Every structure is written in C-alpha cells, then in structure tokens.
Amino acid sequence: MSYEIKREPKILKCPFCDKGQIEASYTPARVETQIARGSGMNKTTRVWVDERYQVIKDCPNCGKTASQIEKSLSKGTEESKPPSRQEILKRLKDAGLPTKV
Numbered sequence: 001m002s003y004e005i006k007r008e009p010k011i012l013k014c015p016f017c018d019k020g021q022i023e024a025s026y027t028p029a030r031v032e033t034q035i036a037r038g039s040g041m042n043k044t045t046r047v048w049v050d051e052r053y054q055v056i057k058d059c060p061n062c063g064k065t066a067s068q069i070e071k072s073l074s075k076g077t078e079e080s081k082p083p084s085r086q087e088i089l090k091r092l093k094d095a096g097l098p099t100k101v
C-alpha cells in the first residue's frame with residue numbers, strides 16, 4: 001500500500017527573532033518501506049520518517065540562514081516542542097493513513 005506524500009507550502013514565524021516570515025515546505029511524518037539488499041535476500045523494513053520542514057529562504061528580519069532555521073524547527077524550541085510520536089500517530093489516523101510501524 002502506498003500513498004502520495006504531500007508537501008505543503010507553509011509560512012512560518014522565524015524561531016530566532018519571532019518576527020520574520022519564513023517560507024518553508026512541510027513534509028508530514030510517515031512510514032516508509034525500505035528494501036535492504038544483502039546476501040541474496042531482500043529484506044523489507046519499515047522506517048519511521050519524522051515530519052520535516054524544508055526552509056526555502058533565509059529570515060528577512062534577522063538574517064538567520066535557512067539551514068539554521070531548519071535545524072531549530074526540527075529540534076524544537078522551548079516554547080514550541082515538536083509533537084510527540086503519539087500526537088503524530090493520531091494525526092495520521094485522522095488523515096486516514098496507515099499507522100502500523
């Protein structure tokens with residue numbers, strides 16, 4: 001079973017200065033099937049992929065680079081912690097996506 005991975009464009013607030021508007025593309029968390037090849041056997045493994053923000057531009061306000069902002073977003077700041085796995089599973093369930101890992 002496969003489903004399309006949707007990337008949504010998002011406008012975020014800069015986590016550093018809290019004023020700049022950041023353009024990012026958001027990829028929701030998902031489960032991916034990976035095939036590991038080795039010693040004549042194909043092994044299928046399911047891998048959890050965390051949600052991810054891909055920042056497109058540097059902050060126009062404080063000048064932090066896209067990769068710095070990306071790092072901060074994926075790690076989460078103290079005020080905005082990343083959602084727990086349970087929370088993500090719930091979201092997947094609500095969206096009708098498979099949740100078995």
Ligand SMILES: [Zn+2]
Nearest residue numbers: 014017059062
């Ligand atoms: Zn900023």
